[in-house]
Amino acid sequence: MYGKFKDHLIREISNIKEAGLYKSERIIVSPQGAIIKLDTGQEVLNFCANNYLGLSNHPKLIEAAKEGLDTHGYGMSSVRFICGTTDLHKKLEKAIADFFGTEDSILYAACFDANGGVFEPLLTEEDAIISDSLNHASIIDGVRLCKAKRYRYPNADMNGLEEVLKQAQEQRFRVVVTDGVFSMDGNVAPVDKIVELAERYDALVLVDESHSAGVVGHTGRGVSEHFDIFGRIDMITGTLGKSFGGAIGGFTTGRKEIIEMLRQRSRPYLFSNSLPPMVVNAGIRMFEMMSETNELQDKLHANTKYFMEKMLAAGFDIKPAQSAICAVMLYDAKLSQDMASRLLDEGIYVIGFYYPVVPDGEARIRVQLSAAHEREHLDQAIEAFTKVGKELGVIK
Numbered sequence: 558m559y560g561k562f563k564d565h566l567i568r569e570i571s572n573i574k575e576a577g578l579y580k581s582e583r584i585i586v587s588p589q590g591a592i593i594k595l596d597t598g599q600e601v602l603n604f605c606a607n608n609y610l611g612l613s614n615h616p617k618l619i620e621a622a623k624e625g626l627d628t629h630g631y632g633m634s635s636v637r638f639i640c641g642t643t644d645l646h647k648k649l650e651k652a653i654a655d656f657f658g659t660e661d662s663i664l665y666a667a668c669f670d671a672n673g674g675v676f677e678p679l680l681t682e683e684d685a686i687i688s689d690s691l692n693h694a695s696i697i698d699g700v701r702l703c704k705a706k707r708y709r710y711p712n713a714d715m716n717g718l719e720e721v722l723k724q725a726q727e728q729r730f731r732v733v734v735t736d737g738v739f740s741m742d743g744n745v746a747p748v749d750k751i752v753e754l755a756e757r758y759d760a761l762v763l764v765d766e767s768h769s770a771g772v773v774g775h776t777g778r779g780v781s782e783h784f785d786i787f788g789r790i791d792m793i794t795g796t797l798g799k800s801f802g803g804a805i806g807g808f809t810t811g812r813k814e815i816i817e818m819l820r821q822r823s824r825p826y827l828f829s830n831s832l833p834p835m836v837v838n839a840g841i842r843m844f845e846m847m848s849e850t851n852e853l854q855d856k857l858h859a860n861t862k863y864f865m866e867k868m869l870a871a872g873f874d875i876k877p878a879q880s881a882i883c884a885v886m887l888y889d890a891k892l893s894q895d896m897a898s899r900l901l902d903e904g905i906y907v908i909g910f911y912y913p914v915v916p917d918g919e920a921r922i923r924v925q926l927s928a929a930h931e932r933e934h935l936d937q938a939i940e941a942f943t944k945v946g947k948e949l950g951v952i953k
């Protein structure tokens with residue numbers, strides 16, 4: 558039997574390669590940080606991690622992880638409702654709710670699971686989910702698992718949203734769902750307006766803060782802080798795998814009864830293992846750090862502003878953004894790959910994205926800034942971009 562299937566896979570894989578969509582993986586032999594070492598021996602400046610606050614290799618989190626290991630062991634060997642809940646899990650859930658100004662939280666193995674498990678327990682075919690066209694794959698999958706009627710509006714388009722909200726008035730309940738920051742453009746969703754429309758058209762709001770939490774707002778409390786709309790977002794999903802230490806873990810936080818229902822019915826929560834104590838303890842320490850100081854946010858915001866201003870001054874076409882994502886527009890798929898490859902030669906690790914990851918004809922290099930970057934790292938990157946940009950005719 559496998560022979561025929563194997564031939565099929567080989568054909569499909571070669572199609573992926575021919576289409577130029579085959580993904581290969583670079584091998585890193587150092588911890589994640591501003592400077593990383595590859596298995597080729599090359600040391601490069603890393604501008605493509607979601608390590609926005611530079612916490613992925615932070616000594617305080619490593620210490621807290623070790624402490625969690627010592628006090629609570631390595632693994633939980635259980636789901637939460639059987640014997641997978643420790644005092645640490647409860648403490649982290651409280652810390653997340655305190656951080657976002659919400660009532661309660663529920664942990665998942667990843668935000669992919671939080672999004673996969675948030676719709677189906679809450680909504681039925683009588684209800685409606687209204688989703689931004691650029692929402693993350695995990696939201697799309699979560700929506701697929703739920704029988705609610707589906708509506709879509711163009712990215713961040715409030716007239717489009719109002720239109721579908723009107724269409725969805727027949728349904729019993731409506732939920733508008735959006736990413737807080739869209740990962741390819743770095744734009745912040747207009748959640749202030751979304752909340753207003755939702756209030757006018759009787760809908761709930763769910764924001765996935767994976768790329769916005771820790772980054773957006775003076776103290777990193779995400780879109781609620783950015784727009785000063787604390788308490789008006791019903792559900793927030795997020796990850797511990799980006800700004801918040803970069804290890805693993807996801808959560809939903811929001812209204813008390815919603816979280817209570819998810820604990821009863823959310824399948825990725827009920828049927829998947831509990832997060833390990835070391836990750837949870839490091840998460841607790843991380844939120845303590847967040848409440849003590851916002852110096853990491855200050856540094857990230859200063860780095861982002863500096864980088865964007867210098868790149869604009871050098872003549873690059875940069876998407877306007879209020880996050881730590883800087884899209885350097887090239888509009889040509891091959892150019893995006895050539896430029897990323899030349900930048901790597903210059904010691905700058907960035908990724909070029911093109912269709913279908915971004916719209917056709919909108920190829921770009923995405924630069925992700927971090928509080929781990931020092932001014933000299935930014936200057937080196939700007940210098941390399943300028944050199945390679947001139948070489949390839951992107952700038953004059």
Ligand SMILES: *Cc1c(COP(=O)(O)O)cnc(C)c1O
Nearest residue numbers: 667668669693765767796798807
């Ligand atoms: C990264 C990301 C996720 C997935 O988070 P994990 O915890 O890695 O599963 C979900 N939603 C959005 C918007 C993301 O950017």
